[in-house]
Amino acid sequence: MPSDHLFELIKKGRNFMKFVERDEMGDEDTDQNLKLTQPPLTKSAMTTNFIDLPNNFNQLPIENDFLKVINKRESHRVYSKMDMSLLELSYLLWTTQGVKSVRGNNYATLRTVPSGGARHGFETYLVVNNITSLKPGIYHYLPLSHQIEYLQENVTPEILTNALLGQSWGVHANVIFFWSIIPYRCEWRYSIYSHRIALVDIGYVSQNLYLASESIGLGTCAIGAYEQAICDNLFQLDGEDEFIILCSPVGTIKKEDKEKELAFYAFLKENE
Ligand SMILES: Cc1cc2nc3c(=O)[nH]c(=O)nc-3n(C[C@H](O)[C@H](O)[C@H](O)COP(=O)(O)O)c2cc1C
Numbered sequence: 001m002p003s004d005h006l007f008e009l010i011k012k013g014r015n016f017m018k019f020v021e022r023d024e025m026g027d028e029d030t031d032q033n034l035k036l037t038q039p040p041l042t043k044s045a046m047t048t049n050f051i052d053l054p055n056n057f058n059q060l061p062i063e064n065d066f067l068k069v070i071n072k073r074e075s076h077r078v079y080s081k082m083d084m085s086l087l088e089l090s091y092l093l094w095t096t097q098g099v100k101s102v103r104g105n106n107y108a109t110l111r112t113v114p115s116g117g118a119r120h121g122f123e124t125y126l127v128v129n130n131i132t133s134l135k136p137g138i139y140h141y142l143p144l145s146h147q148i149e150y151l152q153e154n155v156t157p158e159i160l161t162n163a164l165l166g167q168s169w170g171v172h173a174n175v176i177f178f179w180s181i182i183p184y185r186c187e188w189r190y191s192i193y194s195h196r197i198a199l200v201d202i203g204y205v206s207q208n209l210y211l212a213s214e215s216i217g218l219g220t221c222a223i224g225a226y227e228q229a230i231c232d233n234l235f236q237l238d239g240e241d242e243f244i245i246l247c248s249p250v251g252t253i254k255k256e257d258k259e260k261e262l263a264f265y266a267f268l269k270e271n272e
Helices: 004-017 066-072 086-097 157-163 168-172 184-215 228-234 255-263 266-270
Strands: 050-052 099-103 108-111 122-128 137-142 147-152 175-181 218-220 243-252
Touching: 004 184, 066 184, 086 122, 086 175, 086 184, 122 184, 157 168, 157 228, 168 243, 175 184, 184 218, 184 243, 228 243
Parallel strands: none
Antiparallel strands: 050 147, 099 108, 122 137, 122 175, 137 147, 175 243, 218 243
16 A cells, blocks of 8 residues: 555646646636747757768668568667668658658648647757767757757766666667657647647657667667656756656667567566
8 A cells, every 4th residue: 555645646647647627727828829939849959060861761671561560569678789870870860750841830840750739849869879970979860950960979888877777788779869858849839738748749759769660670678767867967958948758779689689688577487
């Protein structure tokens, strides 16, 4: 039985998952209805270190049997440390956050993933370990131009392991995706209704990363258990107006590592 204190917190969490009553906002209106300026569709570049991403995806050996991709999808936590190409990275960025068009007069981006009200509150940051033709380091995706910008050199594996709450396997990936949210991009339109929807939105992004990785023979695993403050600091986010909400290492994989993958579930055997 949870204590009263814990039960209160559980109830708070459950209520957060519900669609709140319409009258909870009282007389208050959303910023959009108040005609306040809409926040930018994406975060501006922070540097001028731009790298154009290739989009000749037809050069990739993409598995096009959709059901096969769906059925094969699984979490991968063992990476074989082979090279991963810029085209593969570009494909993963496109399939998770690529902008297909802009709706209205800069009203919304339409992307390869859906988003409640097309708010698309996310930014993508990358910790690059091994992508051919990229120097290792921290990068930021610029979805409107399908470019990345180089932000700074890599942090140590120790810091990264701590950022992933001790899940050191993630550090061996070729690249780690970190998605942040800029909440006001969603709040401007949906106010207190936006947060729950944003969490649903990130699931689509993560699932596209799973499926896209699978379709080109790479492995990934969502990581929801991360150290908030360390991750926010990695990308110099203030933790209030922008903060990390999910991450996902992506790496090359090989069949022979199946046993090592299963070792992550050894605890199941102990309970048999
Ligand atoms: C939102 C989310 C967060 C997750 N966080 C972690 C995590 O922190 N560490 C981890 O090892 N796996 C994590 N996973 C992976 C799940 O453990 C995995 O999806 C589950 O065991 C089912 O296995 P499968 O993906 O191979 O089907 C996460 C998955 C999701 C969708």
